[in-house]
Amino acid sequence: MSSQENFRSSSAPKADELELLAKLPIVPQEMRGSWLVTVHNIDWPSKPGDSTEEQQAELLHLLDRAQKLGLNAVLFQVRDVADAFYPSSIEPWSVFLTGYQGRAPKPYWDPLAFAIKEAHKRGLELHAWLNPYRVGYLNQSRFDPQHIFRRRPDLVRLYGDSYWLDPGNPDSEKYILKIVRDIVTRYKDLDGIHYDDYFYPYPKAGLVFRDSVTKKAYAADENLAGWRRENIDRLVQDTYNVIKEINPYLSFGISPFGIWRNDRPRGTRGLESFHELYADSRKWLRQGWVDYMAPQFYWAPDAPRQPYGRMLDWWIAQNTQSRQLMAGINVANLREEGNVDFREILEKVNLRREYQGNGEIYYSLGKINTKEWQQNLRSLYPYQALPALVGPNRPPLPAPKVRIERERHVAARVDDSGNSTWQLSWTLEDDGITLPQMLPGGPKFWVMYYLKEGIWNYKVFPGWVRGIRINRSQGSGPRSFAVAAVDKGNAMGNITWFGNGIEGTAPKSLAER
Known part of the structure; x- marks a missing residue:
């Protein structure tokens, strides 16, 4: 048996209560992500053709690893060479x-x-990572009849040992956008679409790169380099618009090569994405055509030609549209002897926080495969964080409805001293308020604060968690709580709180700070 007390929101907090609530900690918002690589079976699956059971077990192991590392996002490569890690009427199943x-x-x-379902169980975002233009490799033994190489060979160009869609042909972009639209429309719980540095x-x-015939057909009088950049610009802008048309709270992110142009910032030298990949990545950020950008800073922090701190600072200064700016960090080839490489990673993360960037993405999850590196x-992440904020401005979600249930006379819940447990549960109800579009299926996360020994702490729970059990032992344990829902764009809503303990205390609503 149990007794229940159901509470409704009461009046606004008093002055002394506001002083207490003013001490609620700020929940940081930063992407703590990792790429999960499928091309050539680098991370997963360990080899093609393994049984479904084996592949699912391996994937769960990697998602468990991400959760244990304190990450909050996985970028899952689902389209490597114009084939798919999902059922598609447009492209064939992946060879990998x-x-x-x-x-x-x-x-x-x-x-x-x-992957979406299991990532969300673990409180992880799941972004679908696509390679837009790469088609395949010269050494592939065959291409499926449904593959673009067979269906539209006029769009495909051989470059070295690999095949690519020709970005200058408008049909290439139409084809890519069709794939993006299909994914975003069908996978409604997906958190993001991601492109890497391959354009x-x-x-x-x-x-x-043999596109002279294409240029003659579509842009005979234009400068070659400028025309190529326009082709990629158009894809980026149109991808962003297609995503936002379907779901304005879905993230679109790109991880370009870290150097935009030499001497930006001064002294930077290396391959330039602007001139050699025809990727005007700074423009995409300044135009607001992405929700987040994670330039790949794969060099050591003290590399003289690629100074990490100054490069990061320069990129943050380009973020005139207040998008999210992360650091792409390579851990794939790191050594463990003496933790030299870890000190480099630690320096990069600390500099990113000092410059107020919005997180990291690590390459790659499968390579973080030793106990020492995992520890x-x-x-680096001793406390939880919500993922980076995305989507348009919107009103905050209403304060949750909270219920307290005291469990009594249950042997498994009561010790010899007569101590019992309480059940703190919450829900978000529509009390005549039309909940925003970003809430299909319920909140994305819950934030639960608790006051213990005079100090506020917090925990972030995935949206499917609707309550916790509170142990009461010899008068110890937290008695004051606050709960807020988090929407699909990672914005925290209004707070419901208990100011004076569990017994006999009604919850109160407090607008988001």
């Missing part, structure tokens, strides 16, 4: 999943849907 392009997994399953291929000595990275 089943070992045979176009062959469906048996027993049948949908890795993207599975025009990285240059190779003595090779020319090192976990130490």
